[in-house]
Amino acid sequence: MITRLRSERGRTTTLFAGLTVLALVLNVWQGAAGRSGGAMWLDAVVCAASRPLQQVLTASADFVEREWLATVHARDLIDENAALSARVATLEAILSRSDEERTQAGREAALRSAYPGVDRDRLAHVIAVGEGGWFNDFTLDRGSAHGVRVRAVGVTPEGLVGQVSAVATRTCRLVPLTEPASSIAVRLQRSRDTGVLEGLGGWRCEVRYLSPDADVQPGDVVVTSGLGGVFLAGLRVGTVTSISSERAIPGKNAEVRPAARLRKVEDVLLLPARPEVWAGP
Numbered sequence: 001m002i003t004r005l006r007s008e009r010g011r012t013t014t015l016f017a018g019l020t021v022l023a024l025v026l027n028v029w030q031g032a033a034g035r036s037g038g039a040m041w042l043d044a045v046v047c048a049a050s051r052p053l054q055q056v057l058t059a060s061a062d063f064v065e066r067e068w069l070a071t072v073h074a075r076d077l078i079d080e081n082a083a084l085s086a087r088v089a090t091l092e093a094i095l096s097r098s099d100e101e102r103t104q105a106g107r108e109a110a111l112r113s114a115y116p117g118v119d120r121d122r123l124a125h126v127i128a129v130g131e132g133g134w135f136n137d138f139t140l141d142r143g144s145a146h147g148v149r150v151r152a153v154g155v156t157p158e159g160l161v162g163q164v165s166a167v168a169t170r171t172c173r174l175v176p177l178t179e180p181a182s183s184i185a186v187r188l189q190r191s192r193d194t195g196v197l198e199g200l201g202g203w204r205c206e207v208r209y210l211s212p213d214a215d216v217q218p219g220d221v222v223v224t225s226g227l228g229g230v231f232l233a234g235l236r237v238g239t240v241t242s243i244s245s246e247r248a249i250p251g252k253n254a255e256v257r258p259a260a261r262l263r264k265v266e267d268v269l270l271l272p273a274r275p276e277v278w279a280g281p
Helices: 002-035 041-114
Strands: 123-130 137-140 153-155 160-167 172-176 183-188 194-201 204-210 221-224 236-244 252-258 267-271
Touching: 137 160, 137 267, 183 204, 183 236
Parallel strands: none
Antiparallel strands: 123 137, 123 267, 137 172, 153 160, 153 267, 160 172, 183 194, 183 221, 194 204, 204 252, 221 236, 236 252
16 A cells, blocks of 8 residues: 555656746747747647637627627616706796796787777786585685775676685685675676576575576577666677576576686676776777
């Protein structure tokens, strides 16, 4: 056993010594060949063996470089797209605001054209709508500081909206003609029969106290009669949609569809309660 170990150790030592001598010889030979300008066959063998690995490494480096540049370019595109999107949003906001201002100007021009004798400071904008519960009403951005008084009449180019019931310094509350608290003397434009328009709630109203023989038909136009001295005569109120009668109330009743689009009112003109204050068209 000991003899075998010594024999293997001797062979290992001999192999190591041989490889060392071979390496020294090859190194000397390579140096001599390099100094003489010649090429050694070992160079060709090493280069041939390493060429596939070199190609793989080169291709990998090129791929990594391309991906890096693509990533940087994509990031630039993302930033540019975000900047363009922000600019588009800004331009759309400006365009929307411009359209809204143009629409607002058109509504105001229509109101002034329908009632040219009224001071433009009487033009009010709806800033709140109280819809639901026991009543509906509008809050307007005009008040006593603008000359608005209780019982002022709110109108649109289409017709009557309602009457001011409360006034603060810079705001007021307007009750639509469809509310139960509203009562307006009216006239059928065609037959000239008179009655009282009362609100039913829920944006509905009807003419009551028409005489039993009143000539009223669906489609008849209803206007203010001017009786009572509050509402100007001739303001359009709405159109008759149906006729009915009640045993407890003598005469005929006529349900009316308001001329003004009450659910969509945005601006109203506030006419003074006294007709003589308004010059009229």
